[in-house]
Amino acid sequence: MSAPEVVQVPQFRFEGLMIQRIIVHRIYTKVAGKEPLDPKTSNHLVKLAQPAIDALQLRITKALGNKSHGIEMSIHDVTAESFFQTAASMLHADEASFIKTSKELAINLHKAQLTTNTPGGMLAIIAGRVGDDALPFIAAIKAETQDGFKANEKDDQVDMEYIAELLLTDTQRFYKIGLLTEHISKPAGAEGYQAGNYRSFLFDHLMTATETRPAAAYFYRVFLGMDIQASSKKLTEDFFEYTRDFIKTAPLDDNAKLDLHEALRTELRSQEATISAGGFGAKHLPAELRKEYEDYMTAKGFPANAINKDTDYIHAKLRKRRRFVFTNGVWISTPPEKTDDFLQIEPADDAGITVVKIKGAFQEQQ
Template sequence: MHLLNFNVDRIIIHQVYRRDPDGNKIVPTQSHEFTNFEQSAMQEFKSRVKDAIGEGSKAVQMEIVNQETNDLPTLVDQLIDKDNVGFAVSSYDIAKKLTEAQQTKSIPGGIVVIFSGTQGSHSKRFLGIIKAEVHSGYEKEINPKTNEISLKFVEELLLTPGTRLYKTAGFFEKFDHNGISENLNDKWIVMVSDYQISKAEGKAAAHYFYSDFLGCGYPETSARTTKQFYESTRLFISEMNATEERKSSLLNALTTYLKVETSSTISSSDFAEKYLDDIDLQDTFTAYMKSTGLPDNAFTKDIEHIEKQLQFRKVNFRSNVKITAPSDVFKDLVIIESIDGDIDASGSPAEWTKVIIKDRIIKQE
């Protein structure tokens, strides 16, 4: 998601709590005043938001599933139109929705940050939600007069470089929304990320956060997008100005990236950073993938449509010679190199391929 001309105009923060030892909900603490960061703190806050759900992030675009009156997407759709007084009051409903969604005692408390603003060349509106989790031993500072968390605590939790226990969602108003459709997916693009889980467990976000709380789900087109990624990357590699050995290595890497790596999200920039060691080539690859219609951001990996292709690596030669092997052994046992062959009529050597298979023959037919 390109967050150009990114402006935040309202921030309000409420506090949510872990359930008590008996599993009962604890009523969240409501804030009544907007949070006003000084300029440097605001820049850091916006930077954190961009890192979480902006271009190049691990955020995943999701679909709005629940659109009834009391569902969070409907609350967001209504909240964005309210004046400051109404925004401050109604934002507390989001904290209550989060409290409802946190149904187990293992889910930590923290603060829920609701903020709005505009972004893009046409200054379209957005509403963002951050849950910043409070780990055990982190001392909360409470204002004795208002019983609300202090701004100092908020700044430390949100802006300290080592603090990244975030779950973040952004509802971005679409440029081409006509105001007629009642389907909220026609009005809003939803980006969701969970820094802690995407790094540790290979998931895009905790289920309670994106489903029970946000009322969203993974797009049904993930399998088609993954297939497009696979086919476009293969084509890019096959047309590279590189040795056959290099191309073979990258095709092995593509299989590993889609089949072996545990992350549930993939992106062109992530593949480029991991497997293309030249910066110019990385830029060329990401630009090429964008030109094919693939999203800039990470998207959910679903190999349903390419599962069979990922099981085997195949190499075909013009003379109808073929080499086929399971993908997991191909990368370890098959070495492909380009070599010079016999001199042709023009005096140039023919392009041949040397294949080394690190195993012995057990049968010929």
């Protein structure tokens, strides 16, 4: 069965995320020379107090939301045993079916990890509603455990209690989230559920690091059956062109605009795997222009979520400007392309005077 073309809606908001069901299974670490242990699966839903539910809802919203590195993905695998078909069947399932099917996902993640050295951890399968239209979602969270200490206060003493396994702390980096949400509700047909009626998202701390896209592939490609959107090259080009146009017309002096143009090229040349309008604005734009910039990008139809960065279409435009520095502190900056056509520098004479010929008329002083 081949995956149908996914029709993407321009924006998605994760605010208002509400958790309705949680079940947790343990995935064991593979030990060299020993037979892999099957997952330890649960038979009952997790019951959490409301403060704990609120904290978990906030973790997921922050990870996948518009100011984060959450990435919208394409649904790659739509076969009968895929995460997509399995998760789609769970969206409207009763409790018994939800629990049973979640165990299948734990087994699938276990199998996906067998060819890697990935540590074990906990797999939480979460169902709920999300976004302005309270759309149903299924999220799979793979979290590695940490240890830590808990403070216990008594009348005349403060003690510490050691906790061997902590999950999803506010500062924890080692977790991954795959989320599937239904934006058009239709029953499964002869070939199962149709990917065009769903949207899929990924958060992975490895996707935001400098070295790492292949390291996360077992989770998003093998287990989730998702892939980086085919439009990443075009979206990256759009980000560059739209941001450059905004900078040109921004109410800033020429030196500030020059700095922002260089910051834009630097961000796109960096080793970070993702980029977003919100992230660029917060890092580089004056506070008074950030909302205007984000509104401008939204009006252009650019996603509010982070996108996977692929600079193939704009590679030549991202090269650094060349700078020629002279002994008296004077420097000349030129565009990165075709410098020899723009500028000719003759060797200095005995008096230390250098003749510079520029193919172009003087325009302004900055």
